Amino acid sequence: MIRPILTATLALALAACGGSNRSANLDAATSGMPPATAQPVSAVISSKSAKQLFGYEATASEQRSEPLGFYSKGCAAGNVQLPETGPTWQAMRLSRNRNWAQPITVDFIQDLSRFAAQQPGWAGLYVGDLSQPKGGPMLTGHASHQIGLDADIWMLPPQRLNLSTAERESISSISMRRTRGAYVNSSWTQQHHEILKRAASDPRVERIFVFPGAKVQMCDDETGDRAYLRKIRPWYGHHYHFHVRLSCPEGATNCVAQDPVPPGDGCADARAWQNNILNPPPPDPNAPAPTPKRDLTLADLPAQCSGVLASR
Numbered sequence: 001m002i003r004p005i006l007t008a009t010l011a012l013a014l015a016a017c018g019g020s021n022r023s024a025n026l027d028a029a030t031s032g033m034p035p036a037t038a039q040p041v042s043a044v045i046s047s048k049s050a051k052q053l054f055g056y057e058a059t060a061s062e063q064r065s066e067p068l069g070f071y072s073k074g075c076a077a078g079n080v081q082l083p084e085t086g087p088t089w090q091a092m093r094l095s096r097n098r099n100w101a102q103p104i105t106v107d108f109i110q111d112l113s114r115f116a117a118q119q120p121g122w123a124g125l126y127v128g129d130l131s132q133p134k135g136g137p138m139l140t141g142h143a144s145h146q147i148g149l150d151a152d153i154w155m156l157p158p159q160r161l162n163l164s165t166a167e168r169e170s171i172s173s174i175s176m177r178r179t180r181g182a183y184v185n186s187s188w189t190q191q192h193h194e195i196l197k198r199a200a201s202d203p204r205v206e207r208i209f210v211f212p213g214a215k216v217q218m219c220d221d222e223t224g225d226r227a228y229l230r231k232i233r234p235w236y237g238h239h240y241h242f243h244v245r246l247s248c249p250e251g252a253t254n255c256v257a258q259d260p261v262p263p264g265d266g267c268a269d270a271r272a273w274q275n276n277i278l279n280p281p282p283p284d285p286n287a288p289a290p291t292p293k294r295d296l297t298l299a300d301l302p303a304q305c306s307g308v309l310a311s312r
């Protein structure tokens with residue numbers, strides 16, 4: 001009778017201890033460390049592609065945890081590692097080494113995974129990309145996820161949390177979308193709604209990106225308090241996973257906040273987007289040609305990012 005409780009308690013204790021001294025999910029893990037400061041860099045280095053500099057870093061900076069810059073133009077001091085496996089989560093695609101983030105993000109994921117594990121059919125969460133060990137731009141994939149405050153959560157309900165490293169490379173998430181994202185498909189469940197609702201209701205969360213059909217479905221299905229819907233933002237892609245973005249933590253003065261989401265539940269906007277998918281407007285002949293994006297250089301990032309790179 002008592003064994004399951006003991007096992008769960010032990011598992012929680014082990015998760016709290018983590019695999020190394022840098023995987024503890026507390027700000028205290030780095031509070032005794034020096035803050036990130038700018039380091040002198042040569043003109044040659046500062047003009048180098050930032051993704052080349054950050055993309056090969058294997059471990060976090062030995063600095064006080066701090067997000068530096070903006071979600072799509074910054075880096076992260078003192079990231080900690082989400083343990084590869086916990087009682088209610090597994091980090092996926094370990095070869096990418098992107099299960100690093102600010103302590104507040106790791107805390108949030110663990111909290112959300114405990115909620116998810118209470119949902120029928122969900123053993124917890126499969127967690128996709130967080131950030132690189134030192135944050136910064138990535139060689140492949142996202143434009144954001146640079147300051148340790150973004151997290152991708154898989155839509156696939158975990159059936160078990162003992163996936164091997166190899167399985168975590170080969171298993172894919174599942175798409176939730178139908179009709180090019182205008183609607184959810186039959187894989188969408190009430191549990192997806194509940195988990196997204198819980199995430200959006202968390203005061204640490206700034207916004208969540210998900211495909212338009214999911215937002216519209218949540219607008220249709222919500223019968224209770226609708227305030228949280230404001231934070232659920234329709235966006236391209238995001239039908240295999242949803243993307244949680246945390247606000248700049250209190251006191252993080254070098255973290256650049258995003259413009260706040262517009263007031264209201266955003267459901268009319270989501271429906272307009274849905275309608276555009278179903279009835280695409282004709283292309284605007286006067287639309288300016290898209291300007292190709294230039295790679296960020298180290299000089300584009302906050303000056304303290306040179307100190308993050310230099311820290312071992």
Ligand SMILES: [Zn+2]
Pocket residue numbers: 142145150151152242243
């Ligand atoms: Zn993402």
